[in-house]
Amino acid sequence: MNRILKSGQRGFTLIEIMVVVVILGILAGLVIPRLLDEPEKARRTSAATQILSLEEALGMFKLDNGFYPSTEQGLQALVTKPTSGRIPSRYKAGGYIKKIPLDPWGQEYRYLSPGAHGDFDLFSYGPDGESGGEGDDADIANWQLN
Helix, strand or coil: CCCCCCCCCCCCCHHHHHHHHHHHHHHHHHHHHHHHHHHHHHHHHHHHHHHHHHHHHHHHHHHHHCCCCCCCCCHHHHCCCCCCCCCCCCCCCCCCCCCCCCCCCCCCCEEECCCCCCCCEEEECCCCCCCCCCHHHCCEEHHHHC
16 A cells, blocks of 8 residues: 655655654653652642541540540540540540541551640651651641641
8 A cells, every 4th residue: 555645745754753752752851740740749638638637536536535545545546445544434436537547658647645746746757658858758747737
């Protein structure tokens, strides 16, 4: 199926094809990093949202019982009534949440009560799983969100 070009028709030159490839390369260089950065922003936003939700459940726990769970009781005190430490007398039947979520990187949220930054500290170490960090590796903490 050879096509014969009619007079006046011509194909693309190698230079024209190379210019298009270079332009596509430049566009890909600008767009791809932005697209790859978006999932990390979404994970950080999800972690912040989960922390705020856990804060609300902790607030309900305190409203009912007059205190926050201790560090030893941890966030599990929101799911099942603690059996050690200070035992809540007006614990809500069924708990305050169904289960403790993992952070978007598959790690447990950290909880300290009393906290260094308030009544309690609730935070995720972020994608690197280590305390501190900068940029995308920075910790996400309740005292930074309020």
